[in-house]
Amino acid sequence: MSNTNSKPIECSLRLMELLEWIEGEVLADIGCDHAYVACNAVILGKVKKSYACDIAQGPLDRAIETIQECQLExxxxxxxxxxxxxxxxDVDIVTIAGMGAMTILEIFDKAPLKTGLRLLLSPHKDAQKLREHLKEYSIEILREKMVxxxxxxxxxxxxxVKEDVATLSLQETFLGRNVxxxxxxxxxxxxxxxxxxxILANMPEGKGQELRSKLDIIKNTH
Ligand SMILES: C[S@@+](CC[C@H](N)C(=O)[O-])C[C@H]1O[C@@H](n2cnc3c(N)ncnc32)[C@H](O)[C@@H]1O
Structure with missing residues:
Protein backbone atom coordinates (compact mmCIF):
# COMPACT_ATOMS: atom_id res chain seq x y z
CA MET A 1 0.00 0.00 0.00
CA SER A 2 1.24 3.51 -0.84
CA ASN A 3 2.71 5.64 1.94
CA THR A 4 2.11 9.08 0.38
CA ASN A 5 -0.07 10.89 -2.12
CA SER A 6 2.71 10.90 -4.74
CA LYS A 7 2.78 8.66 -7.79
CA PRO A 8 5.90 6.46 -8.16
CA ILE A 9 8.70 8.13 -10.12
CA GLU A 10 9.31 6.52 -13.49
CA CYS A 11 12.59 4.64 -13.34
CA SER A 12 14.43 1.80 -15.06
CA LEU A 13 13.30 -1.82 -14.95
CA ARG A 14 16.55 -2.57 -13.09
CA LEU A 15 15.55 -0.27 -10.23
CA MET A 16 11.90 -1.40 -10.26
CA GLU A 17 13.06 -5.01 -9.83
CA LEU A 18 15.26 -3.91 -6.91
CA LEU A 19 12.31 -2.06 -5.36
CA GLU A 20 10.13 -5.17 -5.65
CA TRP A 21 12.29 -6.97 -3.07
CA ILE A 22 12.55 -4.10 -0.56
CA GLU A 23 10.80 -5.02 2.67
CA GLY A 24 11.47 -3.28 5.97
CA GLU A 25 10.87 -0.24 8.13
CA VAL A 26 13.75 2.07 7.32
CA LEU A 27 15.86 1.93 4.14
CA ALA A 28 19.28 3.38 3.38
CA ASP A 29 20.07 3.56 -0.35
CA ILE A 30 23.85 3.83 -0.63
CA GLY A 31 25.06 5.60 -3.77
CA CYS A 32 21.55 6.97 -4.31
CA ASP A 33 22.36 9.51 -7.06
CA HIS A 34 18.84 10.67 -8.14
CA ALA A 35 17.17 9.06 -5.07
CA TYR A 36 14.63 7.20 -7.20
CA VAL A 37 14.98 4.10 -5.02
CA ALA A 38 14.79 5.97 -1.70
CA CYS A 39 11.71 7.97 -2.83
CA ASN A 40 9.89 5.14 -4.61
CA ALA A 41 10.42 2.79 -1.65
CA VAL A 42 8.43 5.24 0.49
CA ILE A 43 5.86 6.08 -2.21
CA LEU A 44 5.18 2.38 -2.84
CA GLY A 45 4.85 1.70 0.88
CA LYS A 46 7.84 -0.67 0.97
CA VAL A 47 9.29 1.24 3.96
CA LYS A 48 8.10 4.05 6.23
CA LYS A 49 11.21 6.18 5.90
CA SER A 50 14.42 6.18 3.92
CA TYR A 51 17.86 7.72 3.77
CA ALA A 52 19.24 8.74 0.37
CA CYS A 53 23.03 8.50 0.79
CA ASP A 54 25.82 9.45 -1.57
CA ILE A 55 29.54 10.18 -1.30
CA ALA A 56 29.40 13.18 -3.66
CA GLN A 57 27.58 16.50 -3.41
CA GLY A 58 26.45 16.58 -7.10
CA PRO A 59 24.40 13.35 -6.89
CA LEU A 60 23.13 14.34 -3.44
CA ASP A 61 21.85 17.64 -4.90
CA ARG A 62 19.98 15.60 -7.54
CA ALA A 63 18.56 13.48 -4.72
CA ILE A 64 17.39 16.59 -2.83
CA GLU A 65 15.66 17.85 -6.01
CA THR A 66 13.74 14.57 -6.38
CA ILE A 67 12.81 14.55 -2.68
CA GLN A 68 11.46 18.10 -2.97
CA GLU A 69 9.57 17.35 -6.21
CA CYS A 70 7.87 14.42 -4.46
CA GLN A 71 7.32 16.49 -1.29
CA LEU A 72 8.95 13.76 0.75
CA GLU A 73 11.17 15.96 2.96
CA ASP A 90 17.23 2.77 12.75
CA VAL A 91 18.12 1.36 9.30
CA ASP A 92 17.00 -2.25 8.83
CA ILE A 93 17.46 -2.59 5.06
CA VAL A 94 20.19 -1.30 2.75
CA THR A 95 20.26 -1.15 -1.05
CA ILE A 96 23.43 -0.77 -3.10
CA ALA A 97 23.00 -0.73 -6.88
CA GLY A 98 24.92 0.43 -9.91
CA MET A 99 28.41 -0.04 -8.44
CA GLY A 100 31.08 -2.67 -9.13
CA ALA A 101 31.73 -5.50 -6.66
CA MET A 102 35.05 -4.02 -5.53
CA THR A 103 33.42 -0.71 -4.52
CA ILE A 104 30.69 -2.59 -2.65
CA LEU A 105 33.29 -4.68 -0.78
CA GLU A 106 35.24 -1.52 0.13
CA ILE A 107 32.01 -0.10 1.57
CA PHE A 108 31.60 -3.24 3.72
CA ASP A 109 35.16 -2.78 5.09
CA LYS A 110 33.95 0.24 7.06
CA ALA A 111 30.29 -0.68 7.56
CA PRO A 112 28.45 -1.34 10.83
CA LEU A 113 27.05 -4.72 9.77
CA LYS A 114 24.72 -5.63 12.62
CA THR A 115 23.08 -9.04 12.76
CA GLY A 116 19.70 -9.10 11.02
CA LEU A 117 20.45 -6.23 8.62
CA ARG A 118 19.01 -6.95 5.17
CA LEU A 119 21.01 -5.95 2.10
CA LEU A 120 19.84 -5.86 -1.51
CA LEU A 121 22.90 -5.73 -3.74
CA SER A 122 22.86 -5.21 -7.50
CA PRO A 123 26.44 -4.91 -8.75
CA HIS A 124 26.88 -3.78 -12.33
CA LYS A 125 29.99 -5.98 -12.66
CA ASP A 126 31.96 -8.80 -10.98
CA ALA A 127 29.02 -10.48 -9.21
CA GLN A 128 31.12 -13.64 -8.81
CA LYS A 129 33.80 -11.70 -6.91
CA LEU A 130 31.12 -10.23 -4.65
CA ARG A 131 29.69 -13.69 -3.84
CA GLU A 132 33.20 -15.03 -3.12
CA HIS A 133 33.78 -12.44 -0.38
CA LEU A 134 30.39 -11.92 1.29
CA LYS A 135 30.98 -14.63 3.93
CA GLU A 136 34.00 -12.63 5.23
CA TYR A 137 31.51 -9.92 6.24
CA SER A 138 28.99 -12.38 7.79
CA ILE A 139 26.66 -11.77 4.86
CA GLU A 140 24.56 -14.66 3.54
CA ILE A 141 22.75 -14.67 0.20
CA LEU A 142 19.12 -15.71 0.73
CA ARG A 143 18.00 -15.59 -2.90
CA GLU A 144 18.83 -13.94 -6.21
CA LYS A 145 17.17 -12.88 -9.41
CA MET A 146 18.51 -11.79 -12.77
CA VAL A 147 17.25 -8.64 -14.46
CA VAL A 161 23.88 -10.30 8.06
CA LYS A 162 24.00 -13.35 10.32
CA GLU A 163 26.22 -15.72 12.26
CA ASP A 164 27.19 -19.03 10.65
CA VAL A 165 26.95 -18.00 7.02
CA ALA A 166 26.57 -20.97 4.64
CA THR A 167 29.54 -21.71 2.40
CA LEU A 168 28.66 -21.37 -1.27
CA SER A 169 29.15 -24.23 -3.71
CA LEU A 170 31.14 -23.54 -6.88
CA GLN A 171 27.87 -23.44 -8.82
CA GLU A 172 26.39 -20.87 -6.42
CA THR A 173 29.55 -18.74 -6.57
CA PHE A 174 29.54 -18.74 -10.38
CA LEU A 175 25.83 -18.48 -11.09
CA GLY A 176 24.05 -17.33 -7.94
CA ARG A 177 22.30 -18.87 -4.93
CA ASN A 178 18.59 -19.78 -4.92
CA VAL A 179 18.14 -17.87 -8.15
CA ILE A 199 36.60 -17.59 -25.26
CA LEU A 200 37.63 -21.21 -24.64
CA ALA A 201 37.65 -22.09 -28.35
CA ASN A 202 40.67 -19.77 -28.74
CA MET A 203 42.44 -20.92 -25.59
CA PRO A 204 45.12 -23.66 -25.56
CA GLU A 205 44.13 -26.89 -23.80
CA GLY A 206 45.19 -26.92 -20.16
CA LYS A 207 44.54 -23.19 -19.79
CA GLY A 208 41.41 -21.47 -18.44
CA GLN A 209 40.51 -24.19 -15.93
CA GLU A 210 38.11 -21.96 -13.99
CA LEU A 211 36.28 -20.96 -17.17
CA ARG A 212 36.08 -24.61 -18.24
CA SER A 213 34.53 -25.70 -14.95
CA LYS A 214 32.11 -22.76 -15.12
CA LEU A 215 31.06 -23.82 -18.62
CA ASP A 216 30.59 -27.45 -17.46
CA ILE A 217 28.41 -26.26 -14.58
CA ILE A 218 26.28 -24.11 -16.91
CA LYS A 219 25.83 -27.03 -19.31
CA ASN A 220 24.66 -29.23 -16.41
CA THR A 221 22.33 -26.51 -15.07
CA HIS A 222 20.75 -25.50 -18.35
C1 LIG B 1 26.23 4.73 -11.21
S1 LIG B 1 25.55 5.59 -9.88
C2 LIG B 1 24.26 4.48 -9.40
C3 LIG B 1 23.07 5.22 -8.89
C4 LIG B 1 21.91 4.33 -8.44
N1 LIG B 1 22.26 3.57 -7.26
C5 LIG B 1 21.48 3.39 -9.55
O1 LIG B 1 21.70 2.18 -9.43
O2 LIG B 1 20.94 3.90 -10.54
C6 LIG B 1 26.73 5.35 -8.57
C7 LIG B 1 26.54 6.33 -7.43
O3 LIG B 1 27.27 5.83 -6.32
C8 LIG B 1 27.95 6.89 -5.69
N2 LIG B 1 29.07 6.30 -4.93
C9 LIG B 1 30.22 5.77 -5.42
N3 LIG B 1 30.99 5.31 -4.41
C10 LIG B 1 30.31 5.55 -3.27
C11 LIG B 1 30.58 5.34 -1.89
N4 LIG B 1 31.73 4.77 -1.49
N5 LIG B 1 29.67 5.71 -0.99
C12 LIG B 1 28.50 6.29 -1.38
N6 LIG B 1 28.21 6.55 -2.67
C13 LIG B 1 29.08 6.18 -3.60
C14 LIG B 1 28.33 7.83 -6.82
O4 LIG B 1 28.56 9.13 -6.36
C15 LIG B 1 27.09 7.72 -7.72
O5 LIG B 1 26.13 8.69 -7.40
Missing part, protein backbone atom coordinates in the same frame (compact mmCIF):
# COMPACT_ATOMS: atom_id res chain seq x y z
CA UNK A 74 9.67 14.39 6.12
CA UNK A 75 10.26 10.80 5.01
CA UNK A 76 13.35 10.76 2.79
CA UNK A 77 16.49 12.18 4.40
CA UNK A 78 19.60 12.95 2.29
CA UNK A 79 22.97 12.10 3.83
CA UNK A 80 26.41 12.93 2.43
CA UNK A 81 28.60 9.99 3.46
CA UNK A 82 31.14 7.48 2.26
CA UNK A 83 29.46 4.09 1.97
CA UNK A 84 27.76 3.05 5.22
CA UNK A 85 30.23 4.82 7.54
CA UNK A 86 27.61 6.88 9.38
CA UNK A 87 24.65 4.56 8.89
CA UNK A 88 21.80 5.67 11.17
CA UNK A 89 20.84 3.18 13.91
CA UNK A 148 17.73 -7.78 -18.13
CA UNK A 149 17.57 -4.07 -18.88
CA UNK A 150 18.83 -2.00 -21.81
CA UNK A 151 20.99 -4.83 -23.19
CA UNK A 152 22.63 -5.80 -19.88
CA UNK A 153 22.11 -8.47 -17.25
CA UNK A 154 22.03 -7.31 -13.62
CA UNK A 155 21.86 -9.71 -10.68
CA UNK A 156 19.95 -8.74 -7.53
CA UNK A 157 21.24 -10.44 -4.38
CA UNK A 158 18.90 -10.49 -1.40
CA UNK A 159 21.18 -10.90 1.64
CA UNK A 160 21.18 -10.85 5.43
CA UNK A 180 14.60 -17.31 -9.43
CA UNK A 181 14.59 -19.64 -12.43
CA UNK A 182 12.67 -17.71 -15.07
CA UNK A 183 13.03 -16.85 -18.75
CA UNK A 184 15.54 -14.06 -18.05
CA UNK A 185 17.79 -16.36 -16.02
CA UNK A 186 17.56 -19.06 -18.67
CA UNK A 187 18.57 -16.50 -21.33
CA UNK A 188 21.42 -15.33 -19.10
CA UNK A 189 22.76 -18.90 -18.79
CA UNK A 190 22.58 -19.27 -22.55
CA UNK A 191 24.41 -15.97 -23.03
CA UNK A 192 27.15 -17.03 -20.58
CA UNK A 193 27.45 -20.45 -22.22
CA UNK A 194 27.98 -18.90 -25.67
CA UNK A 195 30.40 -16.29 -24.33
CA UNK A 196 32.54 -18.87 -22.49
CA UNK A 197 32.48 -21.31 -25.42
CA UNK A 198 33.85 -18.59 -27.73
Missing amino acids: EKVIPILMNGMEKLPE YDEGHYYPVLDCI VYNVVYSQFLNYEKNKLSK
Whole structure:
Protein backbone atom coordinates (compact mmCIF):
# COMPACT_ATOMS: atom_id res chain seq x y z
CA MET A 1 0.00 0.00 0.00
CA SER A 2 1.24 3.51 -0.84
CA ASN A 3 2.71 5.64 1.94
CA THR A 4 2.11 9.08 0.38
CA ASN A 5 -0.07 10.89 -2.12
CA SER A 6 2.71 10.90 -4.74
CA LYS A 7 2.78 8.66 -7.79
CA PRO A 8 5.90 6.46 -8.16
CA ILE A 9 8.70 8.13 -10.12
CA GLU A 10 9.31 6.52 -13.49
CA CYS A 11 12.59 4.64 -13.34
CA SER A 12 14.43 1.80 -15.06
CA LEU A 13 13.30 -1.82 -14.95
CA ARG A 14 16.55 -2.57 -13.09
CA LEU A 15 15.55 -0.27 -10.23
CA MET A 16 11.90 -1.40 -10.26
CA GLU A 17 13.06 -5.01 -9.83
CA LEU A 18 15.26 -3.91 -6.91
CA LEU A 19 12.31 -2.06 -5.36
CA GLU A 20 10.13 -5.17 -5.65
CA TRP A 21 12.29 -6.97 -3.07
CA ILE A 22 12.55 -4.10 -0.56
CA GLU A 23 10.80 -5.02 2.67
CA GLY A 24 11.47 -3.28 5.97
CA GLU A 25 10.87 -0.24 8.13
CA VAL A 26 13.75 2.07 7.32
CA LEU A 27 15.86 1.93 4.14
CA ALA A 28 19.28 3.38 3.38
CA ASP A 29 20.07 3.56 -0.35
CA ILE A 30 23.85 3.83 -0.63
CA GLY A 31 25.06 5.60 -3.77
CA CYS A 32 21.55 6.97 -4.31
CA ASP A 33 22.36 9.51 -7.06
CA HIS A 34 18.84 10.67 -8.14
CA ALA A 35 17.17 9.06 -5.07
CA TYR A 36 14.63 7.20 -7.20
CA VAL A 37 14.98 4.10 -5.02
CA ALA A 38 14.79 5.97 -1.70
CA CYS A 39 11.71 7.97 -2.83
CA ASN A 40 9.89 5.14 -4.61
CA ALA A 41 10.42 2.79 -1.65
CA VAL A 42 8.43 5.24 0.49
CA ILE A 43 5.86 6.08 -2.21
CA LEU A 44 5.18 2.38 -2.84
CA GLY A 45 4.85 1.70 0.88
CA LYS A 46 7.84 -0.67 0.97
CA VAL A 47 9.29 1.24 3.96
CA LYS A 48 8.10 4.05 6.23
CA LYS A 49 11.21 6.18 5.90
CA SER A 50 14.42 6.18 3.92
CA TYR A 51 17.86 7.72 3.77
CA ALA A 52 19.24 8.74 0.37
CA CYS A 53 23.03 8.50 0.79
CA ASP A 54 25.82 9.45 -1.57
CA ILE A 55 29.54 10.18 -1.30
CA ALA A 56 29.40 13.18 -3.66
CA GLN A 57 27.58 16.50 -3.41
CA GLY A 58 26.45 16.58 -7.10
CA PRO A 59 24.40 13.35 -6.89
CA LEU A 60 23.13 14.34 -3.44
CA ASP A 61 21.85 17.64 -4.90
CA ARG A 62 19.98 15.60 -7.54
CA ALA A 63 18.56 13.48 -4.72
CA ILE A 64 17.39 16.59 -2.83
CA GLU A 65 15.66 17.85 -6.01
CA THR A 66 13.74 14.57 -6.38
CA ILE A 67 12.81 14.55 -2.68
CA GLN A 68 11.46 18.10 -2.97
CA GLU A 69 9.57 17.35 -6.21
CA CYS A 70 7.87 14.42 -4.46
CA GLN A 71 7.32 16.49 -1.29
CA LEU A 72 8.95 13.76 0.75
CA GLU A 73 11.17 15.96 2.96
CA GLU A 74 9.67 14.39 6.12
CA LYS A 75 10.26 10.80 5.01
CA VAL A 76 13.35 10.76 2.79
CA ILE A 77 16.49 12.18 4.40
CA PRO A 78 19.60 12.95 2.29
CA ILE A 79 22.97 12.10 3.83
CA LEU A 80 26.41 12.93 2.43
CA MET A 81 28.60 9.99 3.46
CA ASN A 82 31.14 7.48 2.26
CA GLY A 83 29.46 4.09 1.97
CA MET A 84 27.76 3.05 5.22
CA GLU A 85 30.23 4.82 7.54
CA LYS A 86 27.61 6.88 9.38
CA LEU A 87 24.65 4.56 8.89
CA PRO A 88 21.80 5.67 11.17
CA GLU A 89 20.84 3.18 13.91
CA ASP A 90 17.23 2.77 12.75
CA VAL A 91 18.12 1.36 9.30
CA ASP A 92 17.00 -2.25 8.83
CA ILE A 93 17.46 -2.59 5.06
CA VAL A 94 20.19 -1.30 2.75
CA THR A 95 20.26 -1.15 -1.05
CA ILE A 96 23.43 -0.77 -3.10
CA ALA A 97 23.00 -0.73 -6.88
CA GLY A 98 24.92 0.43 -9.91
CA MET A 99 28.41 -0.04 -8.44
CA GLY A 100 31.08 -2.67 -9.13
CA ALA A 101 31.73 -5.50 -6.66
CA MET A 102 35.05 -4.02 -5.53
CA THR A 103 33.42 -0.71 -4.52
CA ILE A 104 30.69 -2.59 -2.65
CA LEU A 105 33.29 -4.68 -0.78
CA GLU A 106 35.24 -1.52 0.13
CA ILE A 107 32.01 -0.10 1.57
CA PHE A 108 31.60 -3.24 3.72
CA ASP A 109 35.16 -2.78 5.09
CA LYS A 110 33.95 0.24 7.06
CA ALA A 111 30.29 -0.68 7.56
CA PRO A 112 28.45 -1.34 10.83
CA LEU A 113 27.05 -4.72 9.77
CA LYS A 114 24.72 -5.63 12.62
CA THR A 115 23.08 -9.04 12.76
CA GLY A 116 19.70 -9.10 11.02
CA LEU A 117 20.45 -6.23 8.62
CA ARG A 118 19.01 -6.95 5.17
CA LEU A 119 21.01 -5.95 2.10
CA LEU A 120 19.84 -5.86 -1.51
CA LEU A 121 22.90 -5.73 -3.74
CA SER A 122 22.86 -5.21 -7.50
CA PRO A 123 26.44 -4.91 -8.75
CA HIS A 124 26.88 -3.78 -12.33
CA LYS A 125 29.99 -5.98 -12.66
CA ASP A 126 31.96 -8.80 -10.98
CA ALA A 127 29.02 -10.48 -9.21
CA GLN A 128 31.12 -13.64 -8.81
CA LYS A 129 33.80 -11.70 -6.91
CA LEU A 130 31.12 -10.23 -4.65
CA ARG A 131 29.69 -13.69 -3.84
CA GLU A 132 33.20 -15.03 -3.12
CA HIS A 133 33.78 -12.44 -0.38
CA LEU A 134 30.39 -11.92 1.29
CA LYS A 135 30.98 -14.63 3.93
CA GLU A 136 34.00 -12.63 5.23
CA TYR A 137 31.51 -9.92 6.24
CA SER A 138 28.99 -12.38 7.79
CA ILE A 139 26.66 -11.77 4.86
CA GLU A 140 24.56 -14.66 3.54
CA ILE A 141 22.75 -14.67 0.20
CA LEU A 142 19.12 -15.71 0.73
CA ARG A 143 18.00 -15.59 -2.90
CA GLU A 144 18.83 -13.94 -6.21
CA LYS A 145 17.17 -12.88 -9.41
CA MET A 146 18.51 -11.79 -12.77
CA VAL A 147 17.25 -8.64 -14.46
CA TYR A 148 17.73 -7.78 -18.13
CA ASP A 149 17.57 -4.07 -18.88
CA GLU A 150 18.83 -2.00 -21.81
CA GLY A 151 20.99 -4.83 -23.19
CA HIS A 152 22.63 -5.80 -19.88
CA TYR A 153 22.11 -8.47 -17.25
CA TYR A 154 22.03 -7.31 -13.62
CA PRO A 155 21.86 -9.71 -10.68
CA VAL A 156 19.95 -8.74 -7.53
CA LEU A 157 21.24 -10.44 -4.38
CA ASP A 158 18.90 -10.49 -1.40
CA CYS A 159 21.18 -10.90 1.64
CA ILE A 160 21.18 -10.85 5.43
CA VAL A 161 23.88 -10.30 8.06
CA LYS A 162 24.00 -13.35 10.32
CA GLU A 163 26.22 -15.72 12.26
CA ASP A 164 27.19 -19.03 10.65
CA VAL A 165 26.95 -18.00 7.02
CA ALA A 166 26.57 -20.97 4.64
CA THR A 167 29.54 -21.71 2.40
CA LEU A 168 28.66 -21.37 -1.27
CA SER A 169 29.15 -24.23 -3.71
CA LEU A 170 31.14 -23.54 -6.88
CA GLN A 171 27.87 -23.44 -8.82
CA GLU A 172 26.39 -20.87 -6.42
CA THR A 173 29.55 -18.74 -6.57
CA PHE A 174 29.54 -18.74 -10.38
CA LEU A 175 25.83 -18.48 -11.09
CA GLY A 176 24.05 -17.33 -7.94
CA ARG A 177 22.30 -18.87 -4.93
CA ASN A 178 18.59 -19.78 -4.92
CA VAL A 179 18.14 -17.87 -8.15
CA VAL A 180 14.60 -17.31 -9.43
CA TYR A 181 14.59 -19.64 -12.43
CA ASN A 182 12.67 -17.71 -15.07
CA VAL A 183 13.03 -16.85 -18.75
CA VAL A 184 15.54 -14.06 -18.05
CA TYR A 185 17.79 -16.36 -16.02
CA SER A 186 17.56 -19.06 -18.67
CA GLN A 187 18.57 -16.50 -21.33
CA PHE A 188 21.42 -15.33 -19.10
CA LEU A 189 22.76 -18.90 -18.79
CA ASN A 190 22.58 -19.27 -22.55
CA TYR A 191 24.41 -15.97 -23.03
CA GLU A 192 27.15 -17.03 -20.58
CA LYS A 193 27.45 -20.45 -22.22
CA ASN A 194 27.98 -18.90 -25.67
CA LYS A 195 30.40 -16.29 -24.33
CA LEU A 196 32.54 -18.87 -22.49
CA SER A 197 32.48 -21.31 -25.42
CA LYS A 198 33.85 -18.59 -27.73
CA ILE A 199 36.60 -17.59 -25.26
CA LEU A 200 37.63 -21.21 -24.64
CA ALA A 201 37.65 -22.09 -28.35
CA ASN A 202 40.67 -19.77 -28.74
CA MET A 203 42.44 -20.92 -25.59
CA PRO A 204 45.12 -23.66 -25.56
CA GLU A 205 44.13 -26.89 -23.80
CA GLY A 206 45.19 -26.92 -20.16
CA LYS A 207 44.54 -23.19 -19.79
CA GLY A 208 41.41 -21.47 -18.44
CA GLN A 209 40.51 -24.19 -15.93
CA GLU A 210 38.11 -21.96 -13.99
CA LEU A 211 36.28 -20.96 -17.17
CA ARG A 212 36.08 -24.61 -18.24
CA SER A 213 34.53 -25.70 -14.95
CA LYS A 214 32.11 -22.76 -15.12
CA LEU A 215 31.06 -23.82 -18.62
CA ASP A 216 30.59 -27.45 -17.46
CA ILE A 217 28.41 -26.26 -14.58
CA ILE A 218 26.28 -24.11 -16.91
CA LYS A 219 25.83 -27.03 -19.31
CA ASN A 220 24.66 -29.23 -16.41
CA THR A 221 22.33 -26.51 -15.07
CA HIS A 222 20.75 -25.50 -18.35
C1 LIG B 1 26.23 4.73 -11.21
S1 LIG B 1 25.55 5.59 -9.88
C2 LIG B 1 24.26 4.48 -9.40
C3 LIG B 1 23.07 5.22 -8.89
C4 LIG B 1 21.91 4.33 -8.44
N1 LIG B 1 22.26 3.57 -7.26
C5 LIG B 1 21.48 3.39 -9.55
O1 LIG B 1 21.70 2.18 -9.43
O2 LIG B 1 20.94 3.90 -10.54
C6 LIG B 1 26.73 5.35 -8.57
C7 LIG B 1 26.54 6.33 -7.43
O3 LIG B 1 27.27 5.83 -6.32
C8 LIG B 1 27.95 6.89 -5.69
N2 LIG B 1 29.07 6.30 -4.93
C9 LIG B 1 30.22 5.77 -5.42
N3 LIG B 1 30.99 5.31 -4.41
C10 LIG B 1 30.31 5.55 -3.27
C11 LIG B 1 30.58 5.34 -1.89
N4 LIG B 1 31.73 4.77 -1.49
N5 LIG B 1 29.67 5.71 -0.99
C12 LIG B 1 28.50 6.29 -1.38
N6 LIG B 1 28.21 6.55 -2.67
C13 LIG B 1 29.08 6.18 -3.60
C14 LIG B 1 28.33 7.83 -6.82
O4 LIG B 1 28.56 9.13 -6.36
C15 LIG B 1 27.09 7.72 -7.72
O5 LIG B 1 26.13 8.69 -7.40
